[in-house]
Amino acid sequence: MRIQRKFRQELTTRLLAWYRELAADLPWRRESNPYSVLVSEFMLQQTRVAAVVAYYDRWMERFPDLSALAKASEEEVLRSWEGLGYYARARNLHRIARLLVAEHGGRLPSRVEDLERLPGVGRYTAGAIASLAFGKRAPLVDGNVRRLFHRLFALPEETPTTRLWEIAKLLLPSSRHCAAHNSALMEIGRTVCMPRKADCPRCPVSDLCRSRGGRASSTRKGSPTRCEESAALIVRDGRIWLEPSQNGRYRGFWRLPMFESGRMSNLGEVCRLSYSITRYRVDLVVFRADWREKESGEGRWVSREDLPALPLPTPHRRALDRIARCADLPSALPSPGAGPGEAVAFSPIGK
Numbered sequence: 001m002r003i004q005r006k007f008r009q010e011l012t013t014r015l016l017a018w019y020r021e022l023a024a025d026l027p028w029r030r031e032s033n034p035y036s037v038l039v040s041e042f043m044l045q046q047t048r049v050a051a052v053v054a055y056y057d058r059w060m061e062r063f064p065d066l067s068a069l070a071k072a073s074e075e076e077v078l079r080s081w082e083g084l085g086y087y088a089r090a091r092n093l094h095r096i097a098r099l100l101v102a103e104h105g106g107r108l109p110s111r112v113e114d115l116e117r118l119p120g121v122g123r124y125t126a127g128a129i130a131s132l133a134f135g136k137r138a139p140l141v142d143g144n145v146r147r148l149f150h151r152l153f154a155l156p157e158e159t160p161t162t163r164l165w166e167i168a169k170l171l172l173p174s175s176r177h178c179a180a181h182n183s184a185l186m187e188i189g190r191t192v193c194m195p196r197k198a199d200c201p202r203c204p205v206s207d208l209c210r211s212r213g214g215r216a217s218s219t220r221k222g223s224p225t226r227c228e229e230s231a232a233l234i235v236r237d238g239r240i241w242l243e244p245s246q247n248g249r250y251r252g253f254w255r256l257p258m259f260e261s262g263r264m265s266n267l268g269e270v271c272r273l274s275y276s277i278t279r280y281r282v283d284l285v286v287f288r289a290d291w292r293e294k295e296s297g298e299g300r301w302v303s304r305e306d307l308p309a310l311p312l313p314t315p316h317r318r319a320l321d322r323i324a325r326c327a328d329l330p331s332a333l334p335s336p337g338a339g340p341g342e343a344v345a346f347s348p349i350g351k
C-alpha cells in the first residue's frame with residue numbers, strides 16, 4: 001500500500017490538534033518520565049485505563065523510581081499489584097528494576113532493540129517507551145491502533161500484522177511529534193473508533209477514513225464457560241493456614257489450599273463467590289476443613305492482622321473478607337482435629 005505524503009501530513013495535523021485539545025488527563029502523562037511510562041505501559045497491557053489509574057497512583061507512591069522498586073521484596077511487589085491480574089507483569093517489572101539498577105546505572109535504555117531485551121517487553125511496549133518517554137521515531141500497534149487502521153484504510157480482515165506495523169512506521173511524523181501522534185492513534189482507537197461503535201461524527205480523521213460510518217464490529221462474545229474451584233479454610237488458634245502458590249498466574253502469592261472439587265462434599269461450605277477470568281466464570285467454594293493431614297505441607301499459619309501485608313489472589317481475599325464479616329473466625333470455626341468425617345484426604349491441585 002502506498003500512502004501519499006499529503007495524506008500523512010493531513011492525518012498527523014488532525015491527530016496532533018485533537019490530542020492537544022482532547023487527550024485524557026492521565027497521571028502518567030503528567031509526569032512522563034521513562035519510569036512512569038514503563039509502569040503505565042505494563043499496567044495497561046490487557047487492562048482498561050479506568051482500572052489502572054488508582055493502581056498507578058498507589059504504585060508510584062510506594063515505588064517512586066526504579067531504585068525503590070529494585071529494593072522491594074517480590075511479596076511487596078505482588079501485594080501492590082494485587083487485583084490488577086496478569087501477575088507476570090509485576091514480576092517482570094521487578095526483574096527489570098533489579099537488572100537496570102544492578103547493570104545499567106538504574107536507567108532505562110531508549111532504543112527499541114535494547115528495550116526489547118528486557119523481560120516482558122515486546123515490540124509494542126518497546127515502541128511505546130521509546131516514543132512516549134524518549135521521543136524516538138518508533139512505531140507502535142496495539143489492539144486500538146490495529147482496529148483504527150483496519151477502518152481508516154478499509155483493510156481486509158486477513159491483513160497480516162507485519163503490514164500494520166509497516167503502516168504505523170510510514171505514518172510517523174518527525175520525532176518531535178511522535179509521542180503525541182502515537183498517543184492520539186491509541187486514544188482515538190480506544191475512545192472514538194471503538195470495537196462495537198465507531199463514533200464517526202466525533203472522529204478527527206473522519207474525512208480521511210475509507211470506511212466512515214461502517215465496519216463497527218458486531219461480534220458478540222459467547223457466554224463464558226462455568227467451572228468450580230474448591231478451597232479449604234483451616235483455622236487453628238485464630239490463625240488461618242495459607243499455602244504458597246508455586247507456579248501459574250499466582251506464583252509468589254499466598255492462598256487458601258486448593259482441592260479437587262468433590263473431595264470436600266462432607267464438609268461445611270462457608271463461602272461461595274464467583275469471579276471472571278478470561279473466558280471463564282469461576283465459582284470459588286470455600287469449605288471448612290480439618291488439618292491433621294497437611295501439617296507437614298508447605299505453608300504457614302497467618303493471623304488476621306498479617307493478612308493485609310500478604311499478596312493474595314483477589315478471589316481468596318474477597319472470600320476471607322466475606323467470611324470475616326460474617327463470623328468471628330477463631331470461635332466460629334472448628335478447631336483442628338474436629339470429629340470423625342471432617343478430615344479429608346487432601347490432594348492439592350494447581351500449586
Ligand code: SF4
Pocket residue numbers: 148151152192193194198199200203204205206207209210211212213214
Ligand atoms: S471515521 Fe469512523 S470508522 Fe473511520 S476511523 Fe473515525 S471512528 Fe473509525
